[in-house]
Amino acid sequence: MAGVSLKCGDCGTLLKSVEEAQEHAELTKHTDFSESTEAVLNLVCSTCGKPCRSKTESDLHTKRTGHTEFSDKTSETAKPITLEVPKNQSSDDVDMVDASTTGEPEEMVVPDVDLKLLEELESMGFSKERSTRALHFSGNSSLEAAANWIVEHEEDADIDQMPLVSAKSKSEPSKPSLTPEERKAKAQELKERARKKKEEEEKRMEREREKERIRIGKELLEAKRMEEENERKRIIALRKAEKEEERRAREKIRQKLEEDKAERRRKLGLPAEDPTAPKPSAPVVEEKKSSLPIRPATKSEQMRECLRSLKQSNKDDEAKVKTAFNTLLTYIKNAATKPDEEKFRKIRLTNAAFQDRVGKLEGGIKFLELCGFEKIEGGEFLFLARDKIDRAVLNSAGTELNSAINNPFFGVL
Structure with missing residues (x-):
């Protein structure tokens, strides 16, 4: 195959013609050139049409502009080169x-x-x-x-x-052949031309870098704005959920008061209150203490109060509260599902792990006692006797614990 390029033996550069080789020699002082069958690449950018003479040049073009598609037209432009x-x-x-x-x-x-x-x-x-x-x-x-x-x-x-x-x-x-002075002047001219070309390329690269910096800056600002907007929406949703939880709590308290009132009327033998009847305005008199008996709190309510006290006393350490709730749930679940195994119904109070997770926290031991555990052997153990296992109480305890674990607003009010 006839040679289609000149290869510099000093640096490996491929050149299309004798003129390019002469110019390369004047700029670099390289003198070792040989004919090569390897054609100078002609990769044309499909987006902007810029020709690239090497894979390195095309990679740089892709890095600067983001263009990745190139058409290989090397075979179309390759021509036999004459060295003579x-x-x-x-x-x-x-x-x-x-x-x-x-x-x-x-x-x-x-x-x-x-x-x-x-x-x-x-x-x-x-x-x-x-x-x-x-x-x-x-x-x-x-x-x-x-x-x-x-x-x-x-x-x-x-x-x-x-x-x-x-x-x-x-x-x-x-x-006439060039004199040494003319050759020197021509070499200087070529160097000056190469310097200007390099300066222009550096300026163009700087403009590309500045555009890239501006683009990245805009993307960062947009990402920050989106993050702030998402945070604002999250806070709004959280406040809305808190208000809804507060409303449900107030409604629950109101319903509880209504139930207590209806229960008192029933015990006194009074007819049920008509909700459609207008309520008389209460006279401004000194409130007297009622002598009616107050219904004692149920075990479920007592358990809930124990868990609320535990969370309130450790409100600055959510991890400790969550660990305590999960530990209590494990004890209750083991006692309910494996009642015949004594090891699941007996807890050593002096155990370091138990003390760290439940024992030294307010309301922890009281919650277990409400579930049926009793202190034995001089207060060294908490023990739930086999014949005192009440599945209804254990199920209520499990329900209260699940509610406390899954409700993010538990104990807030």
Whole structure:
């Protein structure tokens, strides 16, 4: 396969033409170039149309712009590269093209070369045709350049053929080679051009980074706003739930008062109060203490009060309260489901784990005593006798504990 690029042996860069290689050499001082069958990549961004010459360049473009789709048009743009074009842009191929465009055959002659360099090459053992060819295609620059050309092209099929150029191109004066000062000026110009190009690229990159910073800033502000809005909605929902819980508590208290009032009227033998009848306004008199007997609180109410006291006395440590409730629920559940096993009905009061979770908390031991546990052996153990297990009481205790655990507003009022 014919070569389609030039590869720098010093840095591995692929170049499309001799001109690019010359410019690369002037900028980097690299001199080791060889013909390569590997084509210079031509990855065209499908979004903005920017061409990228390497995978690294396409990755940078994706990082800057977010564009990820590229069309590989390397095969469409790859063209065979000719290394035998001299610096003055005159060659056999160019002369043949010129002749074909005019439609008339042109006279081909041997190109002029530096005779002194030609003699030196011949003295080194190279044939006249090979030496002439090397001097012609190396630009008659130096003996070293011609020798290097011979080494690089010694495998060429036409290495020992005398080169020919058109008589017209030979008669035209060749462009004078650049002086050291001109070469220095040209190199400086190329460096300046590369510097400006690099500055422009840095400015463009800075603009892209600034746009990215602005975009990220907007996203952070929007995320913060959404977080604040969600927090505000959560607080509103929490307050609404608290108000609803308070309303239900007041309604429950009111219903309880109504039930107590109806019970007192029934005990006194009075008829039930008509809810539709207008209530007389109470006279402003000094309230007298009622001599009616007060109904004692049920065990469920006493258990609920124990749990409420436990939570109120430890309201700053929710984890401790939750651990105490779960521990009590475990004791009650074991006693109810495994009544024949004594180990589930006997608790050592001096146990460190029990004391830390339940024993030293207000209302903890009293709750167990309400469930039927009794102190034995001088107060060292709490024991629930097998014949004193009351499933209804244990079920009520479990209900109160589940309510206390699952209700976030338990004990608030």
